[in-house]
Amino acid sequence: xxxxxxxxxxxxxxxxxxxxxxxxxxxxxxxxxxxxxxxxxxxxxxxxxxxxxxxxxxxxxxxxxxxxxxxxxxxxxxxxxxxxxxxxxxxxxxxxxxxxxxxxxxxxxxxxxxxxxxxxxxxxxxxxxxxxxxxxxxxxxxxxxxxxxxxxxxxxxxxxxxxxxxxxxxxxxxxxxxxxxxxxxxxxxxxxxxxxxxxxxxxxxxxxxxxxxxxxxxxxxxxxxxxxxxxxxxxxxxxxxxxxxxxxxxxxxxxxxx
Amino acid sequence: xxxxxxxxxxxxxxxxxxxxxxxxxxxxxxxxxxxxxxxxxxxxxxxxxxxxxxxxxxxxxxxxxxxxxxxxxxxxxxxxxxxxxxxxxxxxxxxxxxxxxxxxxxxxxxxxxxxxxxxxxxxxxxxxxxxxxxxxxxxxxxxxxxxxxxxxxxxxxxxxxxxxxxxxxxxxxxxxxxxxxxxxxxxxxxxxxxxxxxxxxxxxxxxxxxxxxxxxxxxxxxxxxxxxxxxxx
Numbered sequence: 001x002x003x004x005x006x007x008x009x010x011x012x013x014x015x016x017x018x019x020x021x022x023x024x025x026x027x028x029x030x031x032x033x034x035x036x037x038x039x040x041x042x043x044x045x046x047x048x049x050x051x052x053x054x055x056x057x058x059x060x061x062x063x064x065x066x067x068x069x070x071x072x073x074x075x076x077x078x079x080x081x082x083x084x085x086x087x088x089x090x091x092x093x094x095x096x097x098x099x100x101x102x103x104x105x106x107x108x109x110x111x112x113x114x115x116x117x118x119x120x121x122x123x124x125x126x127x128x129x130x131x132x133x134x135x136x137x138x139x140x141x142x143x144x145x146x147x148x149x150x151x152x153x154x155x156x157x158x159x160x161x162x163x164x165x166x167x168x169x170x171x172x173x174x175x176x177x178x179x180x181x182x183x184x185x186x187x188x189x190x191x192x193x194x195x196x197x198x199x200x201x202x203x204x205x206x207x208x209x210x211x212x213x214x215x216x217x218x219x220x221x222x223x224x225x226x227x228x229x230x231x232x233x234x235x236x237x238x239x240x241x242x243x244x245x246x247x248x249x250x251x252x253x254x255x256x257x258x
Numbered sequence: 259x260x261x262x263x264x265x266x267x268x269x270x271x272x273x274x275x276x277x278x279x280x281x282x283x284x285x286x287x288x289x290x291x292x293x294x295x296x297x298x299x300x301x302x303x304x305x306x307x308x309x310x311x312x313x314x315x316x317x318x319x320x321x322x323x324x325x326x327x328x329x330x331x332x333x334x335x336x337x338x339x340x341x342x343x344x345x346x347x348x349x350x351x352x353x354x355x356x357x358x359x360x361x362x363x364x365x366x367x368x369x370x371x372x373x374x375x376x377x378x379x380x381x382x383x384x385x386x387x388x389x390x391x392x393x394x395x396x397x398x399x400x401x402x403x404x405x406x407x408x409x410x411x412x413x414x415x416x417x418x419x420x421x422x423x424x425x426x427x428x429x430x431x432x433x434x435x436x437x438x439x440x441x442x443x444x445x446x447x448x449x450x451x452x453x454x455x456x457x458x459x460x461x462x463x464x465x466x467x468x469x470x471x472x473x474x475x476x477x478x479x480x481x482x483x484x485x486x487x488x489x490x491x
Contacts, residue, residue: 074425076432078433201331212328213322216326
């Protein structure tokens with residue numbers, strides 16, 4: 001089986017990497033990464049705006065942001081894809097390629113989820129921060145801009161990387177509307193070979209695993225960095241340093257707690 | 259464009275029937291994979307609690323795989339990949355018994371089990387070790403301390419995460435359409451193809467999903483309130 005996998009990869013690595021690019025649209029891994037990077041990059045400012053709207057003093061802004069977030073949390077991504085597929089050509093008056101449909105979908109969907117991440121970051125700051133900024137003469141928006149957001153966005157950096165991993169996983173849904181990306185490339189290979197579905201989709205799973213796992217490790221490393229910086233220079237006592245428990249069950253609890 | 263007319267879909271028995279059948283399949287897939295996921299999650303948690311290093315590593319590998327490979331790829335892998343390795347007797351049997359839905363339930367269930375077991379584990383982690391020591395000191399045995407002291411607290415702590423992942427399992431059941439399960443999203447697409455009333459059809463599908471998800475979230479919030487011990491803030 002290993003030789004078969006090697007054979008499939010060495011025959012098709014270019015298709016998996018960039019699709020049929022010079023002769024067709026960009027596809028494969030490159031399209032997946034481009035789609036996720038553009039998606040998260042465009043969703044981030046939108047997410048900050050929605051988070052600010054949700055925390056704004058105006059009730060109308062607050063409730064419309066909340067409604068948007070709940071709708072996005074409540075319906076499957078596929079339904080959002082269908083809506084964008086239907087509405088975007090109506091709004092701009094011409095048909096758009098699948099890549100653009102998927103990008104718009106990701107920006108809206110991830111924007112709503114990122115806004116919750118950003119809001120959590122803002123609300124995790126001590127309330128004294130905004131009070132102090134206001135007392136120093138900042139307006140609400142200026143306090144957000146110069147005092148709250150710089151701290152909050154730094155603290156949520158690891159969550160943003162996690163959200164990027166989710167975005168990569170969500171680009172696979174483009175397969176349903178035939179967006180040329182990695183999953184689509186794999187199914188093309190499968191349709192050509194016909195007899196090796198297990199090997200082809202195993203390769204696909206391994207590629208996604210490697211990419212997403214590495215990024216998850218990056219998120220964990222960032223989380224430790226951010227936590228260390230927030231804790232400041234003072235030493236902290238780790239739970240493991242508290243000594244063994246009196247009972248076996250306590251040991252289990254401690255084991256789980258590591 | 260004609261004006262919004264939901265009755266054009268809802269009053270036609272054929273379209274109503276397709277949507278109802280799709281919704282039923284969504285419920286079947288979501289409910290069965292939830293049950294599979296929750297039972298497997300408990301098994302995984304118990305395996306992880308045993309002192310063996312190998313067991314712990316195996317469960318950690320299971321969780322890492324299922325969290326890092328996209329759910330859709332897992333479904334495709336089950337339906338096209340793993341099914342091709344089964345003996346032909348099993349393949350024939352599955353072919354007669356809605357193989358798509360079976361693999362969707364297995365795929366979604368195994369994937370979500372990873373999330374559920376992590377939720378339960380962090381619920382257990384959040385209890386201070388002193389609770390276990392105290393329960394033992396009061397004369398509880400291992401099982402009885404788990405049953406009366408640790409598990410109730412762990413479930414309470416894990417509840418919000420479990421509810422969130424239940425909602426995402428429900429939403430992910432729509433991915434089953436990619437392997438040909440005739441669930442709600444699939445039915446919505448079919449009705450749209452036949453009725454040419456895109457806006458109305460999508461609106462109905464969206465409202466059904468939204469109603470179910472919001473009800474699940476509300477149920478979760480109600481359970482959390484109820485699970486709070488008296489006098490807790």
